[in-house]
Amino acid sequence: MVHRQTDRLVREERLGTGARKRRPWLVIVYLVLAYLFLFLPSLVVILMSFNASRLSFFPLEGISLRWYQALFSDRLMWLGARNSLVVAVTTMVVATVLGLMFAYAMNRFRFPGKGFLTSLVMAPMLTPGVIIGISLLSFYYSLGIPRGLGTVLLAHVVLAIPYTTLVIASRMQGFDLSLEEAARNLGASEWTVLRKVTLPLLWPGILAAALFAFTISVDEFVVTFFVIGERAVTLPIKIYTGVRFGISPEVNAISSLVILFSTIVLGLALSRQARA
Amino acid sequence: MQPCVVELEDVWKVFDNGLVAVRGCSLQIRKGEFLALLGPSGCGKTTTLRMIAGFEFPSRGRIRIDGRDVTFERPQHRNAAMVFQNYALFPHMTVAENVAFGLRMRQVPPSVIAEKVKTYLSLVRLDGYQDRSPKKLSGGEQQRVALARALITEPAVLLLDEPLGALDRKLREEMQLELKQLLNRLEITVLFVTHDQDEALVMSHRVAVMANGQIQQVGTPDEVYEHPRTPFVAGFVGVSNFFQGRVIGSDPEYTVLETTGGIRLAVSGTAPVGEQIIVSCRPEKVCLAVSPDSSFFNSFPGRVTAIKYYGASSQYFVQLDCGLSLISMLPTLEVGEHRFQIGDRVYAEIHPRALHILREPGA
Ligand SMILES: Nc1ncnc2c1ncn2[C@@H]1O[C@H](COP(=O)(O)OP(=O)(O)OP(=O)(O)O)[C@@H](O)[C@H]1O
Ligand SMILES: [Mg+2]
Numbered sequence: 001m002v003h004r005q006t007d008r009l010v011r012e013e014r015l016g017t018g019a020r021k022r023r024p025w026l027v028i029v030y031l032v033l034a035y036l037f038l039f040l041p042s043l044v045v046i047l048m049s050f051n052a053s054r055l056s057f058f059p060l061e062g063i064s065l066r067w068y069q070a071l072f073s074d075r076l077m078w079l080g081a082r083n084s085l086v087v088a089v090t091t092m093v094v095a096t097v098l099g100l101m102f103a104y105a106m107n108r109f110r111f112p113g114k115g116f117l118t119s120l121v122m123a124p125m126l127t128p129g130v131i132i133g134i135s136l137l138s139f140y141y142s143l144g145i146p147r148g149l150g151t152v153l154l155a156h157v158v159l160a161i162p163y164t165t166l167v168i169a170s171r172m173q174g175f176d177l178s179l180e181e182a183a184r185n186l187g188a189s190e191w192t193v194l195r196k197v198t199l200p201l202l203w204p205g206i207l208a209a210a211l212f213a214f215t216i217s218v219d220e221f222v223v224t225f226f227v228i229g230e231r232a233v234t235l236p237i238k239i240y241t242g243v244r245f246g247i248s249p250e251v252n253a254i255s256s257l258v259i260l261f262s263t264i265v266l267g268l269a270l271s272r273q274a275r276a
Numbered sequence: 277m278q279p280c281v282v283e284l285e286d287v288w289k290v291f292d293n294g295l296v297a298v299r300g301c302s303l304q305i306r307k308g309e310f311l312a313l314l315g316p317s318g319c320g321k322t323t324t325l326r327m328i329a330g331f332e333f334p335s336r337g338r339i340r341i342d343g344r345d346v347t348f349e350r351p352q353h354r355n356a357a358m359v360f361q362n363y364a365l366f367p368h369m370t371v372a373e374n375v376a377f378g379l380r381m382r383q384v385p386p387s388v389i390a391e392k393v394k395t396y397l398s399l400v401r402l403d404g405y406q407d408r409s410p411k412k413l414s415g416g417e418q419q420r421v422a423l424a425r426a427l428i429t430e431p432a433v434l435l436l437d438e439p440l441g442a443l444d445r446k447l448r449e450e451m452q453l454e455l456k457q458l459l460n461r462l463e464i465t466v467l468f469v470t471h472d473q474d475e476a477l478v479m480s481h482r483v484a485v486m487a488n489g490q491i492q493q494v495g496t497p498d499e500v501y502e503h504p505r506t507p508f509v510a511g512f513v514g515v516s517n518f519f520q521g522r523v524i525g526s527d528p529e530y531t532v533l534e535t536t537g538g539i540r541l542a543v544s545g546t547a548p549v550g551e552q553i554i555v556s557c558r559p560e561k562v563c564l565a566v567s568p569d570s571s572f573f574n575s576f577p578g579r580v581t582a583i584k585y586y587g588a589s590s591q592y593f594v595q596l597d598c599g600l601s602l603i604s605m606l607p608t609l610e611v612g613e614h615r616f617q618i619g620d621r622v623y624a625e626i627h628p629r630a631l632h633i634l635r636e637p638g639a
Pocket of ligand 1: 293295317318321322323324471
């Protein structure tokens with residue numbers, strides 16, 4: 001008897017049909033609207049990328065892959081994509097390492113001017129991109145540094161550091177220092193403690209920070225626009241030049257690919273997290 | 277006499293904020309000894325332990341382990357294994373990896389490590405737990421893993437910081453016994469921090485009572501209980517009756533003092549005439565009688581005001597006619613014998629040898 005009742009409760013819990021679980025219709029309607037608001041634009045872009053016509057209007061005039069073909073034969077587009085990837089990966093590595101060092105110093109040490117230095121590191125997060133762009137531009141100009149991918153990389157690192165620092169610092173906040181002490185107590189040197197205890201425990205934060213830095217760099221446009229100069233190109237810059245005179249269907253195609261790419265990356269990251 | 281394993285010599289610790297956590301602590305722990313450091317919260321027990329482990333450096337004084345001066349030695353070069361209050365198990369390693377950590381740091385060959393891990397896990401009754409994650413163990417199991425992890429390095433001294441503090445009362449009492457037996461069997465030197473006086477008395481060979489950053493008294497559990505030397509020890513370890521007064525007479529064996537209430541007390545021990553002193557006496561040493569006994573020097577009339585029944589014994593609260601109040605602890609009498617009721621007129625009798633003259637530490 002009791003057994004059967006338990007069975008029923010378990011079943012209801014699984015189906016979500018228990019007494020306490022009346023379907024909240026309002027919430028569902030709200031969710032649908034919110035998701036439409038978020039994803040309808042992306043959906044339109046993806047649909048349009050398969051449109052046979054040059055004009056981006058509904059209804060579609062037929063399904064075609066011609067814009068993808070055009071895209072793959074566009075050398076400048078490839079160059080932009082490759083540059084973006086190179087800059088993003090480098091930014092990711094540099095900004096994550098620097099962020100880790102900043103976060104560690106802020107978390108572990110007390111030194112004069114610490115508060116001031118902290119706000120200085122965080123400043124790029126609050127400064128409008130246009131201002132950062134202009135100041136970097138005049139900085140490079142006054143030092144005679146030639147603009148190109150190098151200057152873009154420097155700018156992206158500056159932009160990403162506040163985020164990597166914050167993400168890693170928040171992970172360090174909850175760090176139990178007695179774990180490091182336990183390791184020392186068992187005979188580990190400072191360096192070994194860092195390798196075997198501190199870094200492995202900070203690893204999820206480091207990964208998240210790296211992901212942040214990568215995404216910030218990959219879609220950075222405003223600051224990049226100022227510091228990239230005439231000779232180099234990144235994907236966002238190339239796309240922008242593509243839409244300057246009306247939306248070209250090629251842009252729809254590349255946007256769809258980017259959406260696909262980021263969905264896959266995000267999916268991988270989430271499934272990793274779910275397993276951990 | 278066994279040689280000293282740990283030696284503290286006039287150790288002080290002043291923190292950056294000016295707080296003096298440990299003031300002039302001297303302590304010797306002998307080989308194979310189980311010494312409990314007992315004191316109330318915030319008295320500097322953990323700080324003392326952390327200085328021995330090397331996580332804090334003393335502001336003054338010396339610390340020696342196995343005769344070697346380690347006062348400013350780094351933690352990894354001391355042979356003092358610590359079990360942390362929160363166990364501090366590495367959450368990203370399995371139980372076996374946790375236990376193996378100390379040996380890996382000592383470059384012990386993997387085959388030897390595997391064998392020793394097995395031995396020590398079975399020593400703490402955790403056979404088969406090798407591949408479990410410490411996050412998913414109960415408090416008692418985590419505590420045993422932490423113990424195995426510390427023991428496997430065969431330390432000169434094992435430092436335990438309230439290792440049973442996080443366990444519920446029943447498990448705690450079980451673990452007290454088990455821990456004591458295990459550590460005695462291994463003949464390991466132990467410094468055990470606790471604020472629980474029962475735990476300290478039950479488990480240790482010697483107890484060091486600490487208050488306000490000072491060691492008040494070091495002695496075997498019965499010495500500390502039967503002959504408290506400072507007012508703090510008398511009040512913190514067990515329950516005590518206190519009398520305060522001025523010495524009015526003294527001979528080589530006994531001292532007579534006149535208390536604030538006007539009664540005269542004979543006390544064993546000596547003190548200079550005219551001095552203000554505090555004496556204490558355990559409740560179980562206060563007898564209650566229905567009629568005065570002229571052969572008894574310390575016999576004071578009073579009235580029972582409250583009774584606490586504990587089963588095997590009862591506590592009687594007595595208001596003396598002179599205004600002082602006393603607690604008396606008497607075994608519950610056999611059926612038919614006289615038992616006191618609230619309001620009964622009684623005579624409280626205290627043998628002079630049950631009264632101890634107390635002095636402030638360092639005096
Ligand atoms: N790093 C520190 N900086 C400043 N003060 C400290 C520091 N560590 C401890 N203290 C202070 O030193 C005093 C002694 O602390 P300690 O941790 O040694 O006490 P304890 O006897 O272990 O108490 P408990 O039983 O509560 O653990 C406390 O007043 C505490 O606030
Ligand atoms: Mg403590």
